[in-house]
Amino acid sequence: MDQVKTGRFIAELRRSKKMTQAQLAERFGISDRAVSKWETGKSLPDASIMLELCDTLGITVNELLKGERVEMNDYVKIAEENLLEMRQREEQTARKMLTLELVIGFISVFCLLALISCAKYYETEPWVRGLLIGGGFVQFMIAMFFALKIETEAGYYKCPSCGKRYVPEFGRVVLAPHVNRTRYMTCPHCGKRGWHKKVISQTEE
Ligand SMILES: [Zn+2]
Incomplete structure (x- = not known):
């Protein structure tokens, strides 16, 4: 965490809200010196007022601590894309x-x-x-x-009883009766025996 960056971010947001340090301080019942200390990166706002301060400035606590705007939608999208690519x-x-x-x-x-x-x-x-x-x-x-x-x-084996997919132990695969790639095994999740089909994907067919 970069306290100076957070400080500059607070100052920038305060100015964009057309507030002086004194006005912001007054709102939280603290001295304008305290606000000045945040903005120069000498200290961080107390945890007790952090949520309210973020609310006033129109940001999240995460953004305050990071010292910049975080595009949450992009973040989630990028994470999903990475996950999908890994699966593929x-x-x-x-x-x-x-x-x-x-x-x-x-x-x-x-x-x-x-x-x-x-x-x-x-x-x-x-x-x-x-x-x-x-x-x-x-x-x-x-x-x-x-x-x-x-x-x-x-890939994985799919249990027809509970629908869960799993990677079995080597020994079980060797000993299991099979037709092509479908094997008669015990499901490690529900414990039922059955014909478990080989599937490629961990999540859907
Ligand atoms: Zn099962």
Whole structure:
């Protein structure tokens, strides 16, 4: 807080109301020296008269303390715009991640089938076959881990009973029966079991 700025602001508002320091002081039953002290930034108005002073000057306490006009409508608007932009960015990322999950899944399944086919159709040593099949499954497990990690963290699950949206624990997603991205889980809010649909947005569909 800038006391000098507040002081200048008080002086400016007083003049615009065509009042002298003495007139303003009289209204609050204080000395004009006190008013002079506010306006030079040597002191702040007492809390006991602050509300009434702001009323007289036609400003809010926030504005008095800030030493300038605050456009409240703009403030709210800007805050809302920022929030909306953040949500949109989050949703965009979630969509990209869920697409990436599908890509990882397809590539991994393709690799697994390719490696098994190699092991089956090419004449090689048994240990090479074992390595091909083993490698195929290991890469598949790693890919599944990342895919399920994305499945858990991108977007939200929506409970059909209470309508709340949430991000579940990784283990629950892994163990839950599912059809596509819809999973049979227990809602952490209402405790009811049901088919929870994957949704992108935290607030609305
Ligand atoms: Zn619920």
